[in-house]
Amino acid sequence: MKIDVLTLFPEMFSGVLGSSILKNAQEKGHVSYSVTDFREFTTNKHNRVDDYPYGGGGGMVLTPQPIFDAVESITDGEQEANRRIILLCPQGERYNQKKAEEFAAMDHLIFICGHYEGYDERIRQHLITDEISIGDFVLTGGELGAMVIIDSVTRLLPGVLGNEFSAVTDSFSTGLLEYPHYTRPSDFRGMKVPDVLLSGHHGRIEEWRRKQSLKRTYERRPDLLESYDLTDEEKAWLQNLEKDKK
Structure with a gap:
């Protein structure tokens, strides 16, 4: 499986992806991780990824351009059939073990981790396949949610756990x-x-x-x-x- 993460804070993932079972899974070739700072895809001179919302209101909204371009750079020439583009969002479907098993059957997962007030709605409507929330609470960004999902999915991949029976008998499975x-x-x-x-x-x-x-x-x-x-x-x-x- 290939897992990509789009975030403004790539350094947050080094400890999680470079430790324990997630690290071993990559070293054994069961999964590959790539973390991208989508700020690198901005086209404005100030490298801004957010802007004020139309109609007014508090907070800043992530603009579509850098996120669309970042995803397209990752998926260029790739077949869509076995890929999911996942937006971490408190408005999303609540995550559970069934969803983890569904994601584990994919070849490629792309996680979009937002900050600020929210996302430009066109990201939801025209880019992603899934909106996911890990619970009824609000975090400062989507990074922690992405880490939770990556961990729960990776451990389900064949060969990752030493005891294949353990994933089958886990709570919720x-x-x-x-x-x-x-x-x-x-x-x-x-x-x-x-x-x-x-x-x-x-x-x-x-x-x-x-x-x-x-x-x-x-x-x-x-x-x-x-x-x-x-x-x-x-x-x-x-x-x-x-x-x-x-």
Whole structure:
């Protein structure tokens, strides 16, 4: 996968893209990152990327010219079929694991990170494919949101994680929150690992994990159950949870 970022602050990305799993993913050839300062594409003598909004109002608005030119320089001669151009914006679709999986299937992702009051509307209407928000709060720019999405997408690429099963069983990937984990020692200061995990009985362990996953989702994120297709067995477990709550 190829990932491009357009930003006015490229130095913000060096630590994130040059560390941990993201760094390893690039070194192993699973992904390539490129960060571009779109100020370099301005055509005015003062290198301005923003201007006052028509009609008045507070704040400055990013102008279309440098962003259009920067994107076109990156995509010149490239097929559009498997590419997404993503605008980080508080007005955008709220990001989730399903969207991460959708992006992970692409060959090329381009992130546009804005600052100031907003974007010229023509950027939204004629350039991008997706508007994404990472939550109902406002940041000083789109850079942190882009980093979050890049991390969540990169770890889904084949070969990036050492244990391929881990991405499949992550919270939200199955539709439920992940079950509790334990490791050695089995008894730490009197706090013991559940006996079933020490039993060696894989069937019982799997059932315990499924029940715990459902229980944790019911207690912490019941909204996820609204779109989750429960099996008959899970429905029975959920009924018992509801009874215990009463």
